[in-house]
Amino acid sequence: MSVRIATWNINSVRLRIGLVAKLVAEHAPDVLCLQETKCADDCFPLKEVRKLGYEHVAIHGQKGYHGVATFSRLPFVTTARERWADKDDARHLATTFAAGPLEGVTLHNFYVPAGGDEPDPAINPKFAHKLQFLEELTSWSTRIAETGGRIMVGDLNIAPHPDDVWSHKQLLKVVSHTPVETEGMDAMRVAGRWVDAVRAHSPYPEKLFSWWSYRSQDWTVNDRGRRLDHIWASEDIVARSTGVSVLREARGWERPSDHVPVILDIA
Known part of the structure; x- marks a missing residue:
């Protein structure tokens, strides 16, 4: 038995629920994590999600901004929503699976702040907020570093390596690829043994x-x-993984998100 996990910044779940259905029809993820749902919990299209075969749903939303959601064919037993960087933004969900190949595994679904346009925390509060969020993620990763059975997915809003951007040289001063972000992300990876x-x-x-x-x-x-x-995981989970897909073609779908789904298969 294997499990397929997909993560996707959907950029409005109500606007693009048809694209969610298309993804499910063509790629059949067992677990689907969405970010930037832009939807309060009481307005979430739960009926449509359940028609797609997901009985287990966790949502953490707010009106018009941010928001994360996790859909699963596998039952999960706990759901946690943590507060980050002194704001009540809906940017995190944690679910722990109760049965199947992922039994006991905790899945963290994140939407990290984009950080605005100016990479200077002294003059750009959004960038300062992003750096604080990243620092807290590093401290959190340190606390859970010795535990196995961990998966972190989502729009982390940082391209960490020169080969993760179209031009390393031209983007060094552009938010998402500045040295303070990429070095901070690497520190988080090392701290959490991700x-x-x-x-x-x-x-x-x-x-x-x-x-x-x-x-x-x-x-x-x-x-x-x-x-x-990104999809990051503890070493034991990655050792069980069998392949990944980045669905570039989804950027060309009708009325697409500016992000595309990323998929991980786990044996």
Whole structure:
């Protein structure tokens, strides 16, 4: 028996519930984690989600902004919503599976702040907030580093490596790839003994992107992407993983998100 986990910044779940259905029909994830749902809990399209075959649903939303949701065919027994960086933004869900191949595994679904446009915390409160969030993630990772059975997925809003962006040189001063962000992300990875599951199967120097800006007139021509969406896990989980997929084609679907799904298969 195997399990397929998908993560996707959907950029409004109500607007793109049809694309969620398309993903499920074509790729059949057993667990689907969404970010930037932009939907309060009482407005979430739960009926549509359950029609897709997901009996177990956890949501953490707010009106118009942020929001995360986890759908599963496997039962989970706990759901936690943690507060990060002194804000009540809906940016985190934790679920622990009760049965099946992931029994006892805790899945963390994150939407890390984007950080605005100016990479200077002194003049940009959004970037300061992002760096505080990253520091707290590192402290949290340190606390859970000795435990196995951990998976962290989501839009982490950082492209950590030169081969995770279309141009390392041109993006060094652009939020999502600045040294303070990439070094902070690496510190978090080391502190939590996390393994980048995507790169375990698609190693560097392969270029790999999961986001292309809406500002680009034709994203397929210039291919100016960044890998902002991640699946990290403890070493025991990655050792059981059998493959990954970054669904680049989803960026070309009708009325798409600017992000594409990332999928991990676990034996």
